Amino acid sequence: MDMPEEKSGGDTVTARPRRRQARGERRIAQLLEAAATVFCTTGYTAASTSSIAREAGVSPGTLYQFFPNKEAIAVELGDQLLKRWHATYGEALTPAHLELPLEDLLDAVLDPLIQFNFENPAFGVLMHGSDIPGHISLEHDALHSAALTRIEEILAGYLPDAPRADTARTARMVFTVFKGGLDLILAAEPAEREAYIAELKTVLRRYLDPLVGCL
Amino acid sequence: MDMPEEKSGGDTVTARPRRRQARGERRIAQLLEAAATVFCTTGYTAASTSSIAREAGVSPGTLYQFFPNKEAIAVELGDQLLKRWHATYGEALTPAHLELPLEDLLDAVLDPLIQFNFENPAFGVLMHGSDIPGHISLEHDALHSAALTRIEEILAGYLPDAPRADTARTARMVFTVFKGGLDLILAAEPAEREAYIAELKTVLRRYLDPLVGCL
Amino acid sequence: MDMPEEKSGGDTVTARPRRRQARGERRIAQLLEAAATVFCTTGYTAASTSSIAREAGVSPGTLYQFFPNKEAIAVELGDQLLKRWHATYGEALTPAHLELPLEDLLDAVLDPLIQFNFENPAFGVLMHGSDIPGHISLEHDALHSAALTRIEEILAGYLPDAPRADTARTARMVFTVFKGGLDLILAAEPAEREAYIAELKTVLRRYLDPLVGCL
Amino acid sequence: MDMPEEKSGGDTVTARPRRRQARGERRIAQLLEAAATVFCTTGYTAASTSSIAREAGVSPGTLYQFFPNKEAIAVELGDQLLKRWHATYGEALTPAHLELPLEDLLDAVLDPLIQFNFENPAFGVLMHGSDIPGHISLEHDALHSAALTRIEEILAGYLPDAPRADTARTARMVFTVFKGGLDLILAAEPAEREAYIAELKTVLRRYLDPLVGCL
DNA sequence: GATGAATGAGGATTCATTCAT
DNA sequence: TATGAATGAATCCTCATTCAT
Secondary structure, three states, X not given: XXXXXXXXXHHHOXXXXXXXXXXXXXXXXXXXXXXXXXXXXXXXXXXXXXXXXXXXXXXHHHHHHHOOOHHHHHHHHHHHXXXXXXXHOHHHXXXXXXXXXXXXXXXXXHHHHHHHHHHOHHHHHHHHOOOOOOOOOHHHHHHHHHHHHHXXXXXXXXXXXXXXXXXXXXXXXXXXXXXXXXXXXXXXXXXXXXXXXXXXXXXXXXXXXXXXXXX | OOOHHHHOOOOOOOHHHHHHHHHHHHHHHHHHHHHHHHHHHHOOOXXXXXXXXXXXXXXXXHHHHHOXXXXXXXXXXXXXXXXXXXXXXXXXXXXXXXXXXXXXXXXXXXXXXXXXXXXXXXXXXXXXXXXXXXXXXXXXXXXXXXXXXXXHHHHHHHOOOOOHHHHHHXXXXXXXXXXXXXXXXXXXXXXXXXXXXXXXHHHHHHHHHHHHHOO | OOOHHHHOOOOOOOHHXXXXXXXXXXXXXXXXXXXHHHHHHHOOOOOOHHHHHHHHOOOHHHHHHHOOOHHHHHHHHXXXXXXXXXXXXXXXXXXXXXXXXXXXXXXHHHHHHHHHHHXXXXXXXXXXXXXXXXXXXXXXXXXXXXXHHHHHHHHHHHOOOOOHHHHHHHHXXXXXXXXXXXXXXXXXXXXXXXXXXXXHHHHXXXXXXXXXXXX | OOOHHHOOOHHHOOOOOOOOOHXXXXXXXXXXXXXXXXXXXXXOOOOOHHHHHHHHXXXXXXXXXXXXXXXXXXXXXXXXXXXXXXXXXXXXXXXXXXHOOHHHHHHHHHHHHHHHHHHOHHHHHHHHOOXXXXXXXXXXXXXXXXXXXXXXXXXXXXXXXXXXXXXXXXXXXXXXHHHHHHHHHHHOOHHHHHHHHHHHHHHHHHHHHHHHHOO
C-alpha cells in the first residue's frame, strides 16, 4: 500500500529477477575478452584471476562480482564463443552440403572453422583443455563435446549403417587431427599458412575418402 | 661412455669421487622418476618442486642441489627418456625397414613408440608441452625436435626429391597426428585400445600412401 | 509517539513524508530481522553485511542507507530487542513480585526471559558479545548494561543495606550464571530443556537464598 | 653400499622419521606463543594467520611449514596448554582431596585453575569456543571435553549413585558457571579479583553443598 | 651432500564500504 | 531511495627458491 515500487512490474512474483544493469553486462563482456586474451597468452592453467582483472582494467573484487571463480570464467567464455560461432558461421553447413563431394564438404566445414579460430584464438585454447594427460576438465567440456557431437552427426549422415562405436572412434580421430592441424595452422608463419590449411584438408580427405566412398 | 665430463676434477683418492658420483646419479634418477610420476599425475604446470621432492623421498634442498629449477628437471627428464628410447627401441628401425611397404613401416615405427609411451607416460606429457598455444617451451624442445628430425629423415628417405619445405610440413603434420592419436590411445579404455591404434595407423597410412606411391 | 524527530523537515505535501518514513521503518525492521537470523546462524564476527542484505532481500547499498556499519546494526538490533522485551514481558515484574519468596521470584523473572530468548535467539547472541576475552564490545553494551542494571535494582530491593560494591558483584555473578545457563538451555535437546531450566534456577536459588534470607 | 648415510641409525625401516630440527621446535613454540597472544588480543575468530606470523616475527610461509591452517594452531595450542596444565598443577588433586569438605575441595581445584588461567589466558579463550551459539568448534573440543570429563569424574566420586544424566547435567552447569566466573575474575580490576574469586567459590559451594550433603 | 627451515611474492577469494545511475 | 557495480585491502594459503646447519 505504501510501497508502490514493489507493485510496479509483474516481477514481484518471480524470485528476485536479479536484474543486471547495462554497466554490468559491459563489464562481463570486458572480463571475458580479457580472459580470452590472458588464456591465449599464458594458457589456462597459468592464468590468474588477478591478471584477468588487471587486463580488464578492474579490481579483483569486481571480477568476483560476476564470476565465482576461474573455472566459471572459462565456462562462460566457452559458452559465449559457442554462441558466437553459431551466430556467425553456424548456418554455413546446410543439409545440402552433405550431398557435396568430400573435398567440398571439408572446405565448407573447415574454412569457416579456421577463420573463426583466427578471429577467436581462445576457442582453440579452451578446446584443448589443461595439460593433464587424458583429462578434459569440466571447464572445456561443453566446447569439446559440442564439437564431437557435431562431427559424429556429420559422419552418421554419411555412414548411417556404420556401427556407433566405429563412428564415435572416427569422430574422435577426426577431431583430434583437426585440433592438431589447427594448432599448426595458427602457429605457422603467414606465408606457410595456406599450405598448412591445405595439408590438414589433405589428411582428413584421405582419411575419410574410403569411408565415404563405400557409401 | 657418454659422460666424459664427469671424470674431470681428479680428487685425491681413487674410490671417493666415483662413489660420490654414483650416489649423485642415483639421486638424479630418483628425482627424475618422481618428476615423471608427478608430471603425469598433475601435468607440468601444476607440478610443484616440493611434490617432486616428496615423491622422491628427499628434501627440497636436495632437489635443488641437482637441478637449478623446475624447467631443468623437465629438460633432463626429456633427455633421459630420449636416451632410454634409443637404448630400448632406437635400433629397431634399420635402413632395411625403409624398403618395406608403408603399412609395415608404420607397424615397425609406431608399435614400439606406442609401447614405449605406455611404459613411459611422461614421454607424451613432455612432447605436448604446456597449454600455451603455439608455444613449445624450451623444456620439451629437445624431445620435440628430435622426433621431428627423425620423421623428416624417414620421409626424406622415401622422398629424396621432394622440396625441403614440403617434407618439413608433412613431417610436422605426421608428428601432430601421431601426438593426437597417441593421446587417444593412452586415454582409451583397454578394450578400445587396439582399435584406436589401428585407427591411428589408418590415418597415417592413407595420408602417406600417395606420397610414397609416387616414389 | 516515540519518533518525534522524524516529523522535522516539513516537506511540501502532506502524504509523502509519512509514506517515506513508513517505508523506511519497514526496511529497517526487515534488515534487523535479517541481521538477527544471520547473527544466530554464523555468529556476529563471521556475519557479513552482504549476507544480511541478501537475507533481507535488498542490496548492500540499501543496507548502508540505514546503517553506517555492521556494528550499528547490532546496536540497533539490541535496542529493538530490548524494546520488544519491555513491550512483551517487561511489565511482568511488578513491585509485588519482590514480596514473593525467592523461588517464585526466580520463576517470575526467568521464565519470561527464557521464553523470550527462545523466541528471539539473537538476544542471547548479542548479550554474549564477541569472543574477545574481557571485552564487551560497544555493540552489545546497551543490552548488557540494561540487564545488569535491572538485576542490581532487584537485588538492591532485597538488600537495601548491602554495600554497593557487593551488590554490583553479585549482580554480575548472577548475570554471568544466567547467560551461561541460558546457553545450556538453548543448546540442550528438547527433552533435556526443562531439566536445564530447573538446574539454572537451582544454582541461582542456592546462590541467592542466604543473601535474601538475611533480609 | 655407496650410500652409507642411509645405513646409519635403525630408522631406515620406519617411514621417514621426519626428524625435526631444534630450530623447528623453537619456531613451533614461538608460533604457539604468538598465537596465544593474538587469540587473547583479538579473539579466535578474528585472529589471522598473518597476524600470528607477524607476532612471531616470521613470514607467513614459515607458519604454514608447521601448521596446515588456523584450526591446527588452536588444536596444538590447546594440547600444549593441557599438557602444561597437567605438568604444573595436574597432580594437585589426589584421591585424598575427595575426602575433604566441599569448601576445601573447591579451593584445591579452583585456586590452581585460576592461577593457571592468569598465567595462560589463552586457555580461557580456547575453552570458550567461537561466538556461534550452541557451537563448540572442533578446535577447542579437546580442551572442552577434557574439562567436562574431569568434572564429571569428581562429581561421580562424590555421588556414585546419582543417575548418569544428572551428573552430566550438573557437570555442565558447574563448568559453565566456572567459565563465566573465570571471565569475571580475569576481567576484574586487581583490587576486586579476590572478591570475585570468593564469589565464584560461593556460587559453586552453595550449588553443590546440598548434593554432596545428601551423600 | 642432505636436511629442514625460511622466505616473500603471488594466487584465489571475501568483505566492509562507497559510488554512479 | 534503491540498486548493483566498484573498490582495495585483507584473508588464507602455495610455491619456487635460498639458507643455515
